[in-house]
Amino acid sequence: MNVVPVNEAVSTETADDSRIDGNLTQLEYLALNSDFNLSDGHARQELTPGQGKMVGELPRLWAEAVVRPVEEIERESHRAFFHLLGQHSYPGADGRVLACYSSSVAMEIFARALVTEADAIALVHPTFDNIPDILRGVGLRLVPLEEDVLHGGDVPAELLGSVGAIFVTTPNNPTGRVLSRERLVRLAEQCAEHGVVLALDTCFRGFDEAGQYDHYEVLEASGCRWVVIEDTGKLWPTLELKIGWLVRSANVGLPLAKVYSDILLGVSPLVMLMVKRLSEDAADGGLRDLHEFIATNRALVRANLHDVPGLTFVDPDSRVSVERIHLGDRSAMDVWAALREHNVYLLPCGRFHWADPSEGDRMLRIALSRSPASVDVATRALRSVLMGD
Numbered sequence: 001m002n003v004v005p006v007n008e009a010v011s012t013e014t015a016d017d018s019r020i021d022g023n024l025t026q027l028e029y030l031a032l033n034s035d036f037n038l039s040d041g042h043a044r045q046e047l048t049p050g051q052g053k054m055v056g057e058l059p060r061l062w063a064e065a066v067v068r069p070v071e072e073i074e075r076e077s078h079r080a081f082f083h084l085l086g087q088h089s090y091p092g093a094d095g096r097v098l099a100c101y102s103s104s105v106a107m108e109i110f111a112r113a114l115v116t117e118a119d120a121i122a123l124v125h126p127t128f129d130n131i132p133d134i135l136r137g138v139g140l141r142l143v144p145l146e147e148d149v150l151h152g153g154d155v156p157a158e159l160l161g162s163v164g165a166i167f168v169t170t171p172n173n174p175t176g177r178v179l180s181r182e183r184l185v186r187l188a189e190q191c192a193e194h195g196v197v198l199a200l201d202t203c204f205r206g207f208d209e210a211g212q213y214d215h216y217e218v219l220e221a222s223g224c225r226w227v228v229i230e231d232t233g234k235l236w237p238t239l240e241l242k243i244g245w246l247v248r249s250a251n252v253g254l255p256l257a258k259v260y261s262d263i264l265l266g267v268s269p270l271v272m273l274m275v276k277r278l279s280e281d282a283a284d285g286g287l288r289d290l291h292e293f294i295a296t297n298r299a300l301v302r303a304n305l306h307d308v309p310g311l312t313f314v315d316p317d318s319r320v321s322v323e324r325i326h327l328g329d330r331s332a333m334d335v336w337a338a339l340r341e342h343n344v345y346l347l348p349c350g351r352f353h354w355a356d357p358s359e360g361d362r363m364l365r366i367a368l369s370r371s372p373a374s375v376d377v378a379t380r381a382l383r384s385v386l387m388g389d
């Protein structure tokens with residue numbers, strides 16, 4: 001069997017019967033034009049009536065964005081979003097919240113700032129592979145921090161002594177695991193003791209109330225050096241109009257603002273007003289409806305696949321907008337390729353296991369922020385492939 005580099009596969013569109021060797025985003029590109037794209041974790045479901053109303057108001061929001069001071073709009077936007085998600089102690093008043101075009105841009109800024117003082121970082125394993133790719137891209141050495149170790153108790157002192165920062169995705173993508181308040185308290189204490197920067201990616205916190213306790217209260221009380229990356233991009237179907245917020249402690253000591261200024265001037269005030277309006281709608285019941293929507297799609301996936309021999313649902317308690325399945329002894333790439341014949345796209349999990357891709361070789365991830373009809377068709381197709389129909 002040929003192994004085709006994914007860029008070639010994308011450009012030639014001739015790789016239907018071949019294995020694709022690419023990172024997760026490259027695999028996600030292949031799905032972008034399919035009606036049954038359950039590959040990337042971006043929100044692609046229909047707008048709710050409340051969100052549709054905001055879209056109808058865009059000309060008014062545009063006019064408002066033109067005339068009002070950006071700083072004022074920005075403050076209102078992050079206030080609405082952070083309070084929606086329980087982050088009442090976030091440092092919004094003193095310029096410690098930087099708005100970026102996306103969370104990956106925030107991540108790049110963090111990585112470039114960190115590498116000015118550190119050569120190694122501990123990173124949760126598994127997690128979405130653009131995080132290790134960005135960190136490696138600036139020359140940092142990565143040390144895996146297994147989820148079970150992270151959630152099980154204190155992080156080994158030896159590990160803390162060998163790195164300049166610890167990076168945790170919570171809730172994690174793809175596992176949905178959330179760092180409890182109790183664990184965050186202790187991790188922040190340990191980071192303070194060792195002078196290690198604690199970095200959190202909370203892009204998926206909107207989906208799980210367990211991730212909505214006030215993280216900033218804990219971080220500020222700990223005295224550790226910290227950075228948090230927040231994201232509006234996974235929650236609402238806004239056609240890639242989103243904000244990644246890079247938030248920092250007063251004592252972080254990294255040149256984040258300088259690197260930010262090397263890259264961008266700021267995010268569109270129109271997008272900030274959209275985020276403010278969407279946050280208000282979410283606070284007014286939209287977030288509860290979103291949780292129900294995701295739970296319904298998850299239940300649909302499980303109902304369509306529950307009796308497939310050898311298949312298991314890996315994350316029974318997950319609330320995030322993706323669902324992992326274990327395929328027993330089948331290869332995820334084989335099943336991915338067979339589904340592609342039906343124009344259905346899921347995501348093989350190998351690359352999430354950035355330190356040992358073989359651990360994910362028999363798992364697929366299904367995106368749930370999709371219309372129930374496409375979740376239904378895609379998982380029925382998966383069922384037929386797995387049953388050999």
Ligand SMILES: Cc1ncc(COP(=O)(O)O)c(C=O)c1O
Pocket residue numbers: 041042102103104105128130169172173201203204233244
């Ligand atoms: C946990 C996590 N952080 C960051 C990102 C990057 O998001 P974006 O592509 O919007 O920059 C992703 C993408 O899916 C993600 O899963």
